[in-house]
Amino acid sequence: MDKHLLNKILSNFEITGSLTSFKKISSGYINDTFKIFTDGYPRYILQKINSKVFKKPKDIFYNIDLIQKKSMNIGIRLVDSKFNKPYIVINDSEFWRLMDYEDGSQTFNNTTDPEIALECGKVLSNFHITFENTDLSKFKYILKDFHSLPSRIQQFNDACKKLNKEKIKDFSDLINTINTFSEKFQIVYSSKLNKRLCHNDSKLNNILFDKNKKGLYLIDIDTIMPGLILYDFGDTVRTLVNPTSEEERDLKKIKFNKKMFVSFITGFKPTLLNIEQNERDLLPLSVALMPFMHGVRALTDHLNGNKYFKVSYPDQNLVRAKNLIKFAQIALNNEKYMKKIINS
Numbered sequence: 001m002d003k004h005l006l007n008k009i010l011s012n013f014e015i016t017g018s019l020t021s022f023k024k025i026s027s028g029y030i031n032d033t034f035k036i037f038t039d040g041y042p043r044y045i046l047q048k049i050n051s052k053v054f055k056k057p058k059d060i061f062y063n064i065d066l067i068q069k070k071s072m073n074i075g076i077r078l079v080d081s082k083f084n085k086p087y088i089v090i091n092d093s094e095f096w097r098l099m100d101y102e103d104g105s106q107t108f109n110n111t112t113d114p115e116i117a118l119e120c121g122k123v124l125s126n127f128h129i130t131f132e133n134t135d136l137s138k139f140k141y142i143l144k145d146f147h148s149l150p151s152r153i154q155q156f157n158d159a160c161k162k163l164n165k166e167k168i169k170d171f172s173d174l175i176n177t178i179n180t181f182s183e184k185f186q187i188v189y190s191s192k193l194n195k196r197l198c199h200n201d202s203k204l205n206n207i208l209f210d211k212n213k214k215g216l217y218l219i220d221i222d223t224i225m226p227g228l229i230l231y232d233f234g235d236t237v238r239t240l241v242n243p244t245s246e247e248e249r250d251l252k253k254i255k256f257n258k259k260m261f262v263s264f265i266t267g268f269k270p271t272l273l274n275i276e277q278n279e280r281d282l283l284p285l286s287v288a289l290m291p292f293m294h295g296v297r298a299l300t301d302h303l304n305g306n307k308y309f310k311v312s313y314p315d316q317n318l319v320r321a322k323n324l325i326k327f328a329q330i331a332l333n334n335e336k337y338m339k340k341i342i343n344s
Helices: 003-010 057-069 114-130 149-161 165-170 172-190 229-241 258-272 277-303 316-333 335-343
Strands: 019-025 032-038 041-049 088-090 094-100 196-198 207-209 215-218 225-227
Touching: 003 019, 003 032, 003 041, 114 207, 114 215, 114 229, 114 258, 149 172, 149 277, 165 172, 172 277, 172 316, 196 229, 225 229, 229 258, 229 277, 229 316, 258 335, 277 316, 277 335, 316 335
Parallel strands: none
Antiparallel strands: 019 032, 032 041, 041 094, 088 094, 196 225, 207 215
């Protein structure tokens, strides 16, 4: 990204001040994101939506508009373009949007601070209470079968069929683990659980904090659509209780931090008391389901040539897969503990 192109893009939006500099934000796996400085101050977040992943970007803005028309706050403030739309399209396929930057805000990729876990619980609980009675029939499904493990397993099996025998040997342990553990999660898809408006990607670094580490709201809202509360609960918890990042190669460092779990549950209590018993019963399993599913997706992408997630080196998705599936196993070993804390 050069400054000339950036100025060209920004000229289509109603912005304050003149561009002085920009900084690429590298934490996201899908979209290209930049912090925009005008007159020397960080004022905006500019994002290019990955249209290879999000085939219908307009559906994202449709869902956001639906929420905002009902005067429900999802935190972000989109800047209108000069064409009275919250985005622009260049080169016929590149969708760009501009958002106000929250002054003094910060995110965390991983943490061992119980206060942050408490705030995450509050933010996620507030999100679900806000959208509790939302009419889901009007919302678009942004990504079909996004959190459907059966679909992800089918995609994984299709990728394995393309491998020769020698290549399969390299991944035999992971393949056997996936086949063994996938059956443990079938109850999620056979149970009749309430659909709710979910964030669907509520990991730790998608929760925004102020400079005093107080939780503000969820960001990266492209995947807001109907789903199960298990998806949001499992995704947030798995990134809080594991002190390592998804990029950690040393699997011995992967742990389950019980203190962090207790703090999160304390913050999440308002929603915990408000959901159905069959949802509560499956929350602990979701803490294993979500990393397991992400691990399957990462390995599938690795086998397919890294077409979905961004990678900075060839085996990065393989590292992620091993890391995530290892944590899923650890989470399963802590299922009884999580049930005890939730029920108490």
